[in-house]
Amino acid sequence: MSSFFLTFDTETSRVISYQSSVDSEADLRGMIQAHNPTWDISPVEEDDALTAYMIQVDGVWQQRQKHELIASWSAESVAADGASEIVLSPLPIPCTVYLDNDVVVVEDGSLEFATEAVGFYRVMVNEPAYLLKEWTINAV
Amino acid sequence: MQYKATKSDSAVERVKAKREVLLKKPQLELEAWIDTNIEDIDDVKDYLKRLSRVVKSQIKFEG
Numbered sequence A: 001m002s003s004f005f006l007t008f009d010t011e012t013s014r015v016i017s018y019q020s021s022v023d024s025e026a027d028l029r030g031m032i033q034a035h036n037p038t039w040d041i042s043p044v045e046e047d048d049a050l051t052a053y054m055i056q057v058d059g060v061w062q063q064r065q066k067h068e069l070i071a072s073w074s075a076e077s078v079a080a081d082g083a084s085e086i087v088l089s090p091l092p093i094p095c096t097v098y099l100d101n102d103v104v105v106v107e108d109g110s111l112e113f114a115t116e117a118v119g120f121y122r123v124m125v126n127e128p129a130y131l132l133k134e135w136t137i138n139a140v
Numbered sequence B: 001m002q003y004k005a006t007k008s009d010s011a012v013e014r015v016k017a018k019r020e021v022l023l024k025k026p027q028l029e030l031e032a033w034i035d036t037n038i039e040d041i042d043d044v045k046d047y048l049k050r051l052s053r054v055v056k057s058q059i060k061f062e063g
Helices: A023-036 B011-018 B025-037 B039-059
Strands: A001-010 A016-022 A037-043 A052-057 A058-063 A086-089 A096-099 A102-106 A111-115 A118-126 A131-139 B002-005
Touching: A001 A023, A001 A052, A016 A052, A037 A052, A037 A058, A096 B002, A111 A118, A118 B011, A131 B025, B011 B039
Parallel strands: A111 B002
Antiparallel strands: A001 A016, A001 A037, A052 A058, A086 A111, A096 A102, A096 A118, A118 A131
16 A cells, blocks of 8 residues: 655755655655655645645644745736836745746845846746746736 | 846847837738838838848857
């Protein structure tokens, strides 16, 4: 009888993978931590595995389900004049936003985007507690 | 937080070339536009700049 387990990094709380295993939880944990001492595992239902995340509460790791990010853009296109702005909010605090090849940590829950360069910009938020969300912004 | 995005000059020129509304027109329509709108040397210069941007976006030059 196999069971499903999440593997996660206790330093970042990121889920690294999920897999089925016939080994006991203790045996599997031992094998994984032999190679990666900061990793841990958590039993999970197969259907929940893709949308699970780990959070430490009072020193104990708890498994929870990601929820939808409610942040949205004030508009999906912006004039590429360097002054016009569109806003992505409300973001979790803090929140890492990936913009093309750039990584920005937003600490105030709101990203005001401007540019002088026309083109499409790919924007992504992939916070542990939220489902991954992507947008394409058009600067015209 | 304010964020000002950038792209390389070549990426911007490629996007501008792809979004060139004039050169997207069918050839006969484009020729009619030229007959109607190209009146002086400044019009020619402007048209050549638009044309060269599109051409350059299609060619990978050597050297």
